[in-house]
Amino acid sequence: MRRLLPGPAELDDAGLVEAYRLPPGRSLRVNFVASLDGAVTVDGRSGGLGSPGDERVFRLLRALSDAVLVGSGTASAEGYRPITADSAVGRLRVELGRPATAPVVVVSRRASLAPDDRLVAGAVSPTVLITTGTADPGRRAALAEAGVRVLVCGEDDVDLPLALDRLAGLGLDQVLCEGGPQLFRAALRAGVVDDLALSMAPSLVGPAGARLLGGELADVVPLELRQVLEEDGMLFTRYGVRAAR
Numbered sequence: 001m002r003r004l005l006p007g008p009a010e011l012d013d014a015g016l017v018e019a020y021r022l023p024p025g026r027s028l029r030v031n032f033v034a035s036l037d038g039a040v041t042v043d044g045r046s047g048g049l050g051s052p053g054d055e056r057v058f059r060l061l062r063a064l065s066d067a068v069l070v071g072s073g074t075a076s077a078e079g080y081r082p083i084t085a086d087s088a089v090g091r092l093r094v095e096l097g098r099p100a101t102a103p104v105v106v107v108s109r110r111a112s113l114a115p116d117d118r119l120v121a122g123a124v125s126p127t128v129l130i131t132t133g134t135a136d137p138g139r140r141a142a143l144a145e146a147g148v149r150v151l152v153c154g155e156d157d158v159d160l161p162l163a164l165d166r167l168a169g170l171g172l173d174q175v176l177c178e179g180g181p182q183l184f185r186a187a188l189r190a191g192v193v194d195d196l197a198l199s200m201a202p203s204l205v206g207p208a209g210a211r212l213l214g215g216e217l218a219d220v221v222p223l224e225l226r227q228v229l230e231e232d233g234m235l236f237t238r239y240g241v242r243a244a245r
């Protein structure tokens with residue numbers, strides 16, 4: 001992988017780690033892969049846009065994070081599983097001197113995670129569900145009973161700043177959000193996104209399928225370009241998110 005900005009350089013594994021390492025302290029980083037025209041799915045999933053380099057960055061961002069935050073739509077569409085010690089991410093985490101596993105945190109207004117979901121059974125770091133007071137109490141109780149850590153953050157809507165405070169209270173400071181588009185939009189509107197890692201695939205997809213943002217923003221969100229890497233025509237950008245709402 002080569003760095004185009006700041007300062008051209010060839011990046012080895014250690015260089016790539018440093019390119020994505022965040023300073024200590026709380027942060028919310030969002031990671032997406034998108035086509036040049038802003039599509040984030042091909043046939044309903046992100047895989048059709050990926051590349052070996054994107055897979056490396058995806059794994060590295062997981063390895064550097066304390067928790068992986070995801071909307072229930074993405075968890076379901078992409079078949080999310082817990083991060084295990086014997087996975088590529090688990091091994092990379094250990095190489096980087098970090099605990100082998102990290103929790104997946106699912107955001108769902110309706111608590112729409114099934115107690116027999118793969119994210120529920122077999123999670124060494126228990127899966128966290130961030131939901132609302134209006135979610136069915138029976139379902140919340142069943143998930144808690146099955147080992148999910150259920151956090152109620154907000155009554156009708158998930159209060160994302162509160163959710164991130166609650167995660168920080170559990171020692172989960174550096175949170176990686178893997179989307180999807182609805183959750184990304186909500187996080188931007190709430191002003192909680194610090195860093196956007198956007199892999200731009202050298203492809204055009206057209207209007208079918210999901211776009212990067214699941215709906216309108218109240219205002220333009222200005223971004224600050226921090227880094228551009230390249231491999232096989234895929235651009236790996238990092239933007240600082242300065243303003244919100």
Ligand SMILES: NC(=O)c1ccc[n+]([C@@H]2O[C@H](COP(=O)([O-])OP(=O)(O)OC[C@H]3O[C@@H](n4cnc5c(N)ncnc54)[C@H](OP(=O)(O)O)[C@@H]3O)[C@@H](O)[C@H]2O)c1
Pocket residue numbers: 031032033034039040041044045046049070071072073074075077078107108109110111112157158178179180181182183184186187210214
């Ligand atoms: N290319 C990429 O990098 C990439 C990344 C991620 C996802 N994707 C794709 O995007 C698609 C999924 O899109 P999506 O917009 O449905 O994804 P999503 O944001 O992951 O899921 C939407 C669901 O998550 C919950 N949710 C999201 N934001 C919430 C909030 N602020 N408060 C409460 N609940 C919230 C709600 O769940 P409940 O309905 O359960 O209440 C909502 O229906 C999939 O096809 C996936 O493959 C692509």
